[in-house]
Amino acid sequence: MDRKKTGIILFNTMTRQKDAFMPIKDNTVSIYSCGPTVSRFIGLAGCRRYGVADLLRRYLEFKGFTVTHIINITDLDDRTIQGAEAAGEDVKTFTEKYYREFLNDMDALRIKRATSYPLVSQHVEEMIDITQRLLEKGFAYERLRSVYFDISRFQHYGKLSRVDLDKMRVGKTVDLDNYDKDNPRDFTLLKRSTLHELKRGIFFPTKWGNVRPSWHIECAAVAMKSFGETFDIQTGSMDLIFPHHENDIAISEALTGKPLANYWVHNELVKEKNHPEIPQERALTLRDVFNRGYTGREVRFWLVSMHYRKAMDFSWSKLDVAKKTVSRLDRFVDKLRTCQKGPVIGEIDQLIYDLKQKFVGAMDDDLNISQALAALFDFIHSINRIMDFQGLDLSDRTKIEDVLSGLNSVLMIMDLTEPESSYQIEELIRERAAARQKKDWARADHLRDELKKLRVEVTDTKDGTTWRRIKET
RNA sequence: GGCGGCAUAGCCAAGUGGCUAAGGCAGCGGUCUGCAAAACCGUUUGACACCGGUUCGAAUCCGGUUGCCGCCUCCA
Numbered sequence: 001m002d003r004k005k006t007g008i009i010l011f012n013t014m015t016r017q018k019d020a021f022m023p024i025k026d027n028t029v030s031i032y033s034c035g036p037t038v039s040r041f042i043g044l045a046g047c048r049r050y051g052v053a054d055l056l057r058r059y060l061e062f063k064g065f066t067v068t069h070i071i072n073i074t075d076l077d078d079r080t081i082q083g084a085e086a087a088g089e090d091v092k093t094f095t096e097k098y099y100r101e102f103l104n105d106m107d108a109l110r111i112k113r114a115t116s117y118p119l120v121s122q123h124v125e126e127m128i129d130i131t132q133r134l135l136e137k138g139f140a141y142e143r144l145r146s147v148y149f150d151i152s153r154f155q156h157y158g159k160l161s162r163v164d165l166d167k168m169r170v171g172k173t174v175d176l177d178n179y180d181k182d183n184p185r186d187f188t189l190l191k192r193s194t195l196h197e198l199k200r201g202i203f204f205p206t207k208w209g210n211v212r213p214s215w216h217i218e219c220a221a222v223a224m225k226s227f228g229e230t231f232d233i234q235t236g237s238m239d240l241i242f243p244h245h246e247n248d249i250a251i252s253e254a255l256t257g258k259p260l261a262n263y264w265v266h267n268e269l270v271k272e273k274n275h276p277e278i279p280q281e282r283a284l285t286l287r288d289v290f291n292r293g294y295t296g297r298e299v300r301f302w303l304v305s306m307h308y309r310k311a312m313d314f315s316w317s318k319l320d321v322a323k324k325t326v327s328r329l330d331r332f333v334d335k336l337r338t339c340q341k342g343p344v345i346g347e348i349d350q351l352i353y354d355l356k357q358k359f360v361g362a363m364d365d366d367l368n369i370s371q372a373l374a375a376l377f378d379f380i381h382s383i384n385r386i387m388d389f390q391g392l393d394l395s396d397r398t399k400i401e402d403v404l405s406g407l408n409s410v411l412m413i414m415d416l417t418e419p420e421s422s423y424q425i426e427e428l429i430r431e432r433a434a435a436r437q438k439k440d441w442a443r444a445d446h447l448r449d450e451l452k453k454l455r456v457e458v459t460d461t462k463d464g465t466t467w468r469r470i471k472e473t
Numbered sequence: 474g475g476c477g478g479c480a481u482a483g484c485c486a487a488g489u490g491g492c493u494a495a496g497g498c499a500g501c502g503g504u505c506u507g508c509a510a511a512a513c514c515g516u517u518u519g520a521c522a523c524c525g526g527u528u529c530g531a532a533u534c535c536g537g538u539u540g541c542c543g544c545c546u547c548c549a
Contacts, residue, residue, distance in 0.1 A: 016477095037549055078548050151546090163476060163545070185546055215549060238478085243546045268478080269543070305497085306486080311479075311542070318485075321498055331512060362487095370487045374496035384513060388504090441507055448509090459511065 006063065007364045010233075011309060013241060013264040014160055018366050021263065023232050028066045030231035031057060032223045032261065034240055035072040035117065038098035039083035041285040042105050044270045044303075044314060045237065051303040052267040053235045054111040058410045059363050071114040072222040073099055076121040077215055081202055091202065095121075105286050108296035109303070110412040118226060120218040124204050127213040127221045130255060131189045139254040143180040145192040145209030149216075151185055154250045160264060161242035187247050188214040216247035223260065224252055234261035238268055267308040273315075284314065292316070298323045301413045307369055329414050330468070332380050335387060336400060337418075338466040342391020348383075352403045355379040359407055376407065419469045425456055432458070433465060 008021040023029045033053045036046055050071070057067050074080070075095035084094035099117075106113070131147050134140040139153050151157045151165075158165060165185060190211040193203035203210035213221075223231065229252070236245060245264065252260040272284055289299055302322035306312050358375035362368040383400060386392065392400075401416065408414045428451050435443035451458055455470045 034549095039549090074549070082548095161476075161544080166475090181546095187546060216546095239544065240549090242476085242544060244549080247546080271542075309478090310486085313485095317498095321485075325497070328512080335512075368487075370496070374487070377496055381514095388513060436507080439507070445508075457510090460506070460509095461512090 007360070008060075008063065009364065009366055010263055010265055011366050013266050016162075019263065023065065024230065024262065027064070028068065029060050029233065030227050031067060031069045031233045031235060032227065032231055033069065033071045033114070033234075034219055034236040034244070035074060036102050037074040037077060037079050038095040038102060039077075039079040040098060040282075041287050042102055043283040043285050044272070044289070045283065047105070047109060047286055047299065048267060048270050048303050048308075048312070049235070049237045050106060050111050051109060051300060052265075052308040054109075055304055055308070055367060055369070055410065056233070056235065056265065057112060058412070059367065062406065062410045067115075068227075069112075069114045070223070070226045071117050072219060073102075073117050073119050074215070074218060075099065075119050076124075076202075076212065076218070081197065081200075085200075091121075108286070108290070109300045110296060111300075116226070118222045120213070120222055123218070123221050123225055124213055126225050127217045128190070128204065128206050130217060130221055130224075130251065133255055134189065134251070137254065139250075140189055141182065142208050143182070146180065146188060146211065147190040147208055148181050148186045149189055149247070149250060149254075150182065151187070151250060152183065154254050156253065157250055158246065160249055161246050163242060163246070187216055187243065189217045189251070190214065216244060217251055219244070220248045220251040220260070223248070224256075229256040229258045229260075231261055233263045233265055235265045235267070238266045241266055265308075268311040270312045270314055273313075289319070292319075294319050294323060295326075297413060297415070298326050301326050304411065304413070305369060305373060308367060326413060329380075332384070333404075333414060333416060334466065334468040336383070336392070336397060339387045339397065340391040342386075342393060344393040345386060345390065345396060348386070348396045348399060351379060351382050352399055355403060355407075363410070372411075376411075425451065425454060425467070428454075429458065429465060429467060436460075 006021050006023070009018040010021050011017070012019040031053065033050065036042060053069070053071075057069050060067050073095075076091070080091055080095050084091040087094055103113070103117075131140060134149065135142070135147065138150075140147055140149050142148075190206065190208065190213055192208075193210045193212050197203055197212065198210060203212060223234075234245065234248075241264075249260055252258075286299065290296075298319065299322070302319055303312075305322070305325075355375055355378075358378075359372050362371035362375065365371075404414060405416055408416055428447055432444050432447035432451075435441075435447065448458055451467070452470075456467050457470050458465050458467045
């Protein structure tokens with residue numbers, strides 16, 4: 001493989017090694033991510049899944065690729081049907097609400113919107129068509145008005161997860177009595193609707209009976225509809241490798257004879273211990289975290305700062321560290337903006353060059369975020385020294401802002417937008433400066449409180465008073 | 474039982490054969506300062522789970538041991 005072309009290597013679950021990344025078409029990359037079930041608020045595991053996909057996507061864009069990113073919305077499955085019923089709503093109303101909230105949560109985490117979010121409920125015709133073709137090819141069979149995939153006919157079954165079907169325990173989590181499959185390992189393509197679903201109108205008439213699709217065929221159908229036979233990268237979390245992605249592969253490759261995705265990128269999970277305030281049966285949601293006072297940017301930093309193939313243990317204290325780090329980055333940006341004038345320093349160019357080299361070198365290597373962030377912190381350290389001892393020339397400051405802006409287009413952990421000032425703020429700061437000069441501390445402290453109400457925090461330094469917006473997101 | 478992952482300082486975490494083993498947090502010392510808070514600078518704890526092997530040389534490769542975790546065809 002020619003590594004020079006993109007420079008990027010990715011750990012590919014299919015080959016179990018870091019492979020040089022090469023898109024099918026020059027300059028464009030197609031990514032498919034298994035999407036959420038819109039029956040509840042998103043949890044931290046889901047946040048990580050899309051956060052990792054976002055980091056990958058943004059880095060590819062940073063490298064100059066045009067990325068098409070598809071995330072399906074699972075709005076037709078057991079959970080959504082049951083959830084809608086429990087809420088006393090029809091499935092559409094119920095899922096639309098959670099779909100909307102999913103997008104809000106993604107926005108809060110600064111996860112870029114996907115190119116499109118196909119609803120699986122709108123691709124049932126394709127799923128029925130795929131099932132028909134699989135039956136014709138002999139990869140599927142019908143039993144009692146459900147249609148199953150016959151894995152014994154697909155000789156590559158297990159190549160992604162490397163499971164050895166002969167050595168696996170069958171029936172540990174499957175109630176074998178409930179199925180009419182020839183082999184308990186076969187999986188469902190279309191399942192007959194239950195009486196209850198029929199009454200609620202949740203069924204699709206087919207030649208085999210009134211059915212609804214299974215999860216596996218939903219993903220496979222949406223992916224192929226979006227991208228055709230083969231796309232570049234499929235992302236998901238580790239828990240999807242088996243059986244879900246294995247089944248996606250079985251369906252699509254039985255049909256086309258071609259690989260569904262060239263690269264399979266799986267992130268590790270977020271592990272949670274018990275939280276006293278959260279009911280045991282449900283995982284912590286992003287909402288829970290926001291309600292504790294953490295911002296989207298802080299959560300994003302926490303999610304993204306750990307290498308994607310390493311399991312994360314959730315704890316509030318880790319979020320506190322993230323909060324602190326994000327705050328430190330903000331203060332660095334503020335300091336950069338308010339830094340006193342200094343000479344042009346040749347060393348700056350070298351520091352910027354080193355930062356870029358290290359950042360790209362680290363991210364190219366399977367998104368080695370730890371090294372990338374270390375490079376950023378080293379850079380900040382060096383610039384801080386320069387600001388403390390010499391000050392910065394405007395031209396140098398602009399160069400620094402430019403390089404940070406480039407890195408931030410990938411990381412999205414800094415807030416580089418210029419805070420807009422106002423006459424009111426300027427006036428209060430002037431008044432306070434006058435009061436301080438007269439050593440009227442009571443007046444100065446009062447004005448500081450007034451500014452705080454306007455969400456402005458002032459900092460007194462030997463070179464005068466600086467201020468910053470108190471960040472909310 | 475099968476497949477896979479992990480083990481690096483007080484905590485988090487890079488590093489996969491060879492310079493003084495990144496970076497972050499906490500700690501300690503200092504600067505700034507009316508106060509406050511923050512920030513910044515400097516810096517400590519002399520860290521590679523255990524046993525054996527390969528090698529001139531191992532955190533890194535191989536074998537074994539221990540411990541922890543995930544998945545194993547309900548649903549997603």
